Amino acid sequence: MSNDSETRQRLRTWIEKAGFDVVELARGLEALGEGSAEWTAIYLDLDLEDMAGMDLLRHLRARDVLLPVLAVAADQNIDSAIQAVRLGAYDYVTKPFDGQRVIQALQRVAEYRRLRCQSQRPGQLQEEERLIGGIVGLSAPMQSLARQLQRILQADIPVCIFGETGTGKELVARAIHEQGIRARGPFIAVNCAAFAESLLESELFGHERGAFTGAVTAHRGFFEQAQGGTLFLDEVGEMSAPTQVRLLRTLQERIIRRVGGTAEIRIDVRIITATHRDLLAEVKAGRFREDLYYRLAVYPVHVPALRERASDIPLLARYLLKKSGGEGRGRPSHLSHEALDALIRYRWPGNVRELENIIQRATLSCDGPQIELAHLPAELRALVLPAIPESLPRPLRAPLEPLHDAGGVVPLRELERREILKALAVTRGSVTKAAKLLGLGRATLYRRLGELRIPAVPEREASSPEDSFQRTPRAAGSA
Numbered sequence: 001m002s003n004d005s006e007t008r009q010r011l012r013t014w015i016e017k018a019g020f021d022v023v024e025l026a027r028g029l030e031a032l033g034e035g036s037a038e039w040t041a042i043y044l045d046l047d048l049e050d051m052a053g054m055d056l057l058r059h060l061r062a063r064d065v066l067l068p069v070l071a072v073a074a075d076q077n078i079d080s081a082i083q084a085v086r087l088g089a090y091d092y093v094t095k096p097f098d099g100q101r102v103i104q105a106l107q108r109v110a111e112y113r114r115l116r117c118q119s120q121r122p123g124q125l126q127e128e129e130r131l132i133g134g135i136v137g138l139s140a141p142m143q144s145l146a147r148q149l150q151r152i153l154q155a156d157i158p159v160c161i162f163g164e165t166g167t168g169k170e171l172v173a174r175a176i177h178e179q180g181i182r183a184r185g186p187f188i189a190v191n192c193a194a195f196a197e198s199l200l201e202s203e204l205f206g207h208e209r210g211a212f213t214g215a216v217t218a219h220r221g222f223f224e225q226a227q228g229g230t231l232f233l234d235e236v237g238e239m240s241a242p243t244q245v246r247l248l249r250t251l252q253e254r255i256i257r258r259v260g261g262t263a264e265i266r267i268d269v270r271i272i273t274a275t276h277r278d279l280l281a282e283v284k285a286g287r288f289r290e291d292l293y294y295r296l297a298v299y300p301v302h303v304p305a306l307r308e309r310a311s312d313i314p315l316l317a318r319y320l321l322k323k324s325g326g327e328g329r330g331r332p333s334h335l336s337h338e339a340l341d342a343l344i345r346y347r348w349p350g351n352v353r354e355l356e357n358i359i360q361r362a363t364l365s366c367d368g369p370q371i372e373l374a375h376l377p378a379e380l381r382a383l384v385l386p387a388i389p390e391s392l393p394r395p396l397r398a399p400l401e402p403l404h405d406a407g408g409v410v411p412l413r414e415l416e417r418r419e420i421l422k423a424l425a426v427t428r429g430s431v432t433k434a435a436k437l438l439g440l441g442r443a444t445l446y447r448r449l450g451e452l453r454i455p456a457v458p459e460r461e462a463s464s465p466e467d468s469f470q471r472t473p474r475a476a477g478s479a
């Protein structure tokens with residue numbers, strides 16, 4: 001879908017080469033008018049004339065959360081392409097086109113579509129839906145992570161995993177261990193931030209009897225416990241300067257001495273570290289040793305934030321639903337489109353762990369087979385405005401014709417009108433509450449109502465069911 005006939009022609013050539021049929025659309029509104037159920041993917045040019053590409057993306061996703069969107073952007077506009085992936089596009093390609101990339105993206109997305117359709121069915125998660133070990137995900141950033149991991153499974157080099165909290169760094173470390181050459185050995189995970197400075201040293205390296213007050217017996221440290229396997233040092237950026245020195249020496253010499261001991265113990269351990277910090281910035285700030293950094297980050301791996309792989313959310317949500325005890329008898333087995341839409345729109349500061357918590361809570365509060373928007377926290381519910389309830393007075397419902405019938409109306413204006421109408425519907429006509437919901441001032445909303453010719457119900461007549469978010473069903477296809 002592109003306004004530009006040359007862009008469409010070029011894409012058509014490559015897509016047909018890959019063996020797919022092509023439907024060309026020149027206007028954003030046409031894309032909203034078409035049924036997308038049969039589409040493998042939509043190449044969506046973000047640079048549209050009749051409406052903002054990002055708005056179209058939002059509306060397509062609201063209508064069909066499973067539709068894989070491949071964003072198309074000019075080379076110099078790569079920021080908007082990345083933004084589109086954050087909004088749930090599967091991947092992006094840039095203009096001028098690299099034909100191979102266009103085809104590869106399409107083949108990956110076709111496979112993804114196939115798996116995702118399967119994954120909507122309750123039941124076991126397919127093997128192909130996991131990347132390596134227990135890592136669930138099919139998005140382009142996660143597949144690229146999997147390719148990176150494949151390269152190091154058989155090598156014994158130190159790996160440092162970077163990523164925001166809750167992105168799955170420990171899961172990645174476990175996958176490297178379990179699929180790698182040390183799988184038969186132990187996997188010992190240590191959170192460096194959880195120990196006081198002196199305690200961490202004796203826990204890592206062990207201590208001899210009487211090494212300090214309270215050391216009534218000798219103790220094998222984590223290095224010794226991990227012999228033949230993997231030692232995973234989480235939050236390594238929190239390690240104190242003296243422990244950093246000791247760790248560096250251990251990596252160089254491959255021997256340790258227990259605290260209070262003199263005997264040298266040879267160690268055979270793979271070290272994997274992780275941090276949510278920008279470790280190079282820590283080095284520059286003098287808080288982390290540069291020589292240690294280069295020893296640990298021989299192979300740096302970045303786990304993307306969940307908002308950078310929003311297209312994985314439906315799959316992860318289903319997996320976590322099952323993990324949290326869903327899909328059993330009388331337990332919810334899937335999520336409504338609205339609930340899924342809210343999950344995709346949210347920014348996930350706590351990443352997959354936060355998603356896991358939210359799914360767990362939703363499972364506990366849900367009695368039926370499907371998790372609804374109402375089972376999600378308020379900040380997620382507020383991201384999706386429900387459809388206008390049938391019971392509302394006609395003036396508030398009547399103006400919502402299908403978008404493609406909007407004819408000569410300026411589309412963005414039409415979209416805005418719809419959002420305002422929905423907000424008014426939710427608040428049963430209360431302009432004050434609708435303004436709050438939309439993040440607008442009351443006076444601004446009144447002005448827009450006048451400009452868009454929307455009749456305002458006098459405030460005193462407007463009732464306000466606080467729970468209307470929770471009761472209004474929404475047709476899957478509504479924009």
Ligand SMILES: Nc1ncnc2c1ncn2[C@@H]1O[C@H](COP(=O)(O)OP(=O)(O)OP(=O)(O)O)[C@@H](O)[C@H]1O
Pocket residue numbers: 134135136137163164165166167168169170171172234276319352353356
């Ligand atoms: N891709 C994924 N597939 C399945 N489960 C995942 C995935 N990513 C994360 N999880 C789950 O999310 C939770 C948090 O993951 P994990 O502890 O590995 O994150 P982390 O980045 O190490 O967090 P922290 O920075 O707080 O240590 C775990 O229960 C993990 O199993």
